[in-house]
Amino acid sequence: MAYRVPRLRLALRRGYATGARPSHLELLGEIHPTDSITNITPTIISKLPLRLHTQLGHPLSSLRARIESHFPDYTHLSSFSPLVTPFKNFDELSFPADHPGRAVTDSYYVNKDLLLRTHTSAHEVDVFRSGQTKWLLTADVYRRDEIDGSHYPVFHQMEGACIFPQDASAMKAVEEHNAQLSAHLDSSNIVIEDIPHITAANPVQPSHDPRHSELVAMNLKLSLNSLLLHLFGGVSGATKEEPLRVRWIEAYFPFTSPSYEVEVFFRGEWLEILGCGVVRQATLDRADVPDKMGWAFGLGLERIAMILNSIPDIRLFWSKDPRFLSQFSADPSKITTFKPYSRYPSCHKDVSFWLSEDTKMHENDLCDLVRDVTGDLVEDVKMIDTFTNPKSGRTSQCYRINYRSMDRSLSNDETNEMHSDVVSRLKDQFGVEIR
Numbered sequence: 001m002a003y004r005v006p007r008l009r010l011a012l013r014r015g016y017a018t019g020a021r022p023s024h025l026e027l028l029g030e031i032h033p034t035d036s037i038t039n040i041t042p043t044i045i046s047k048l049p050l051r052l053h054t055q056l057g058h059p060l061s062s063l064r065a066r067i068e069s070h071f072p073d074y075t076h077l078s079s080f081s082p083l084v085t086p087f088k089n090f091d092e093l094s095f096p097a098d099h100p101g102r103a104v105t106d107s108y109y110v111n112k113d114l115l116l117r118t119h120t121s122a123h124e125v126d127v128f129r130s131g132q133t134k135w136l137l138t139a140d141v142y143r144r145d146e147i148d149g150s151h152y153p154v155f156h157q158m159e160g161a162c163i164f165p166q167d168a169s170a171m172k173a174v175e176e177h178n179a180q181l182s183a184h185l186d187s188s189n190i191v192i193e194d195i196p197h198i199t200a201a202n203p204v205q206p207s208h209d210p211r212h213s214e215l216v217a218m219n220l221k222l223s224l225n226s227l228l229l230h231l232f233g234g235v236s237g238a239t240k241e242e243p244l245r246v247r248w249i250e251a252y253f254p255f256t257s258p259s260y261e262v263e264v265f266f267r268g269e270w271l272e273i274l275g276c277g278v279v280r281q282a283t284l285d286r287a288d289v290p291d292k293m294g295w296a297f298g299l300g301l302e303r304i305a306m307i308l309n310s311i312p313d314i315r316l317f318w319s320k321d322p323r324f325l326s327q328f329s330a331d332p333s334k335i336t337t338f339k340p341y342s343r344y345p346s347c348h349k350d351v352s353f354w355l356s357e358d359t360k361m362h363e364n365d366l367c368d369l370v371r372d373v374t375g376d377l378v379e380d381v382k383m384i385d386t387f388t389n390p391k392s393g394r395t396s397q398c399y400r401i402n403y404r405s406m407d408r409s410l411s412n413d414e415t416n417e418m419h420s421d422v423v424s425r426l427k428d429q430f431g432v433e434i435r
């Protein structure tokens with residue numbers, strides 16, 4: 001048994017139980033070797049071929065079509081592979097070497113040279129390099145995350161960008177377009193809280209003419225405000241007295257400056273729905289279009305569809321239940337308000353354990369384990385207690401796992417069986433001592 005601890009430790013970093021990591025994985029018809037950082041799980045692998053954003057009649061696909069129809073003169077792309085190099089996902093977009101997004105706790109790695117894209121921005125340089133100047137790209141993206149009603153490890157983003165020649169006549173056209181857009185943005189049942197578009201903390205890039213950057217940032221905001229009006233202007237439930245509230249806030253992204261986020265107020269909280277900004281010149285230089293400048297955005301389709309279609313839980317997008325899917329029309333111009341067919345009882349179970357001294361377990365590791373055992377039968381996972389014994393230095397944690405199916409009632413036996421599988425995998429995979 002002497003080798004057991006080191007072997008276990010190695011296995012933990014991989015995210016696979018001891019000895020369980022296959023030497024190769026077949027992903028979208030291609031064989032890829034695994035290595036010591038492989039952490040993509042069977043549950044995630046099963047999602048790769050689904051591409052919900054292209055399934056006719058699916059609310060994510062209809063939303064994609066609705067946004068595309070708002071930008072009719074843009075090129076619409078939606079078939080890029082989710083497997084990208086860390087270079088494409090991060091370095092090419094000027095992410096620093098120590099950015100937390102690169103960590104194995106946050107992203108799904110096939111091996112050290114390949115991961116599942118964490119955002120659609122991963123394709124920006126390739127699309128710009130191919131000569132596109134106005135484009136939308138929709139795709140599935142993957143992030144290791146907590147389990148609750150608005151987070152899922154696979155979700156869908158749309159990237160959009162528009163770049164212009166940096167010369168006086170192109171900038172004059174931007175100015176005219178801005179005037180047109182401003183004239184169209186009149187009042188409706190939506191309140192947009194705006195902010196100054198360039199500030200000292202959210203600066204113009206040194207290589208940009210400040211007047212050009214101002215026009216481009218303005219064009220970005222006007223274009224997105226008009227998209228938000230198109231999407232949310234007629235949203236059900238928004239009235240003159242209680243309009244839908246949207247706000248712009250300053251943000252930071254490694255690949256834009258100035259940068260912004262847009263949030264929508266929904267069910268008592270502000271939900272971030274998009275990030276955007278003036279594209280960093282380094283990105284355009286890498287794409288061999290150094291003489292252009294422009295803006296880009298990346299928006300989360302689930303968040304927007306949840307608001308537009310009143311979908312209460314992000315797991316529903318993955319439901320194969322006809323009571324979900326049949327509610328949505330294949331005609332993207334029709335916005336269906338989802339009618340929940342039933343809310344089945346939930347059952348929570350707690351698990352308390354001492355963390356092992358030689359292995360680390362991140363909350364995202366636990367959530368991946370739970371998803372692997374239960375599929376979509378867990379509604380949320382919350383840490384409800386943590387405690388470090390001052391004498392021994394050992395840490396104990398208690399998590400509450402809330403079991404609830406979207407489609408049916410779970411039997412006690414079934415819930416107990418899943419929970420005991422979760423507990424035994426916690427022991428095997430992370431060496432925890434159950435209390």
Ligand code: DAH
Nearest residue numbers: 119121275276277296297298
């Ligand atoms: N990729 C960013 C994210 O996933 C969103 C984003 C921000 C996209 C700024 C952009 C952008 O194109 O310009 O959080």
